[in-house]
Each structure stands twice: as C-alpha cells, then as structure tokens.
Amino acid sequence: MNDQKMKELIETIVRPLVDYPDNINITEHELERHITFKLTVHKEDIGKVIGKQGRIAKAIRTVVYAAGTSSSKRIQLEIND
Numbered sequence: 001m002n003d004q005k006m007k008e009l010i011e012t013i014v015r016p017l018v019d020y021p022d023n024i025n026i027t028e029h030e031l032e033r034h035i036t037f038k039l040t041v042h043k044e045d046i047g048k049v050i051g052k053q054g055r056i057a058k059a060i061r062t063v064v065y066a067a068g069t070s071s072s073k074r075i076q077l078e079i080n081d
C-alpha cells in the first residue's frame with residue numbers, strides 16, 4: 001500500500017470519530033527502515049481518537065499495521081496532541 005493510500009485509510013477511520021474533521025492532519029516521515037505517520041486532530045477530539053484506556057488508538061494502529069504488512073518498511077502511527 002503506498003503512502004497516499006495509507007493516509008487516506010487513516011483519515012477514513014478517524015473522520016467519523018471527530019467533531020472537527022477539517023482539522024485532521026496526517027504527515028509522514030520516511031526513514032530507511034520505517035515510515036512514521038503523525039496524526040494531528042483538534043485538541044477537543046484527542047480523547048475521541050484515543051478512547052478509554054487507549055482502545056480506539058490501539059484499534060486504529062492495528063488496522064494501519066495490518067494494511068502495511070505488504071510494505072517492506074515498518075509502519076508506525078503517532079497521535080499528536
């Protein structure tokens with residue numbers, strides 16, 4: 001899965017969870033062995049994206065990691081506040 005499709009996947013998952021979907025920002029930082037996607041949302045939406053005890057964040061990461069298994073590089077997702 002290429003980087004643009006990965007960004008679209010992350011946005012598709014996160015958009016229904018937040019109150020401010022226009023404030024979703026996903027950046028990528030590619031290194032030799034891994035790609036880090038940094039997700040930034042409105043400050044009021046952080047709790048909705050992380051969820052109780054981090055359950056929603058863990059579920060999002062699970063889907064993203066599974067989608068990235070075909071890539072030769074390791075995929076990471078950071079949620080910034």
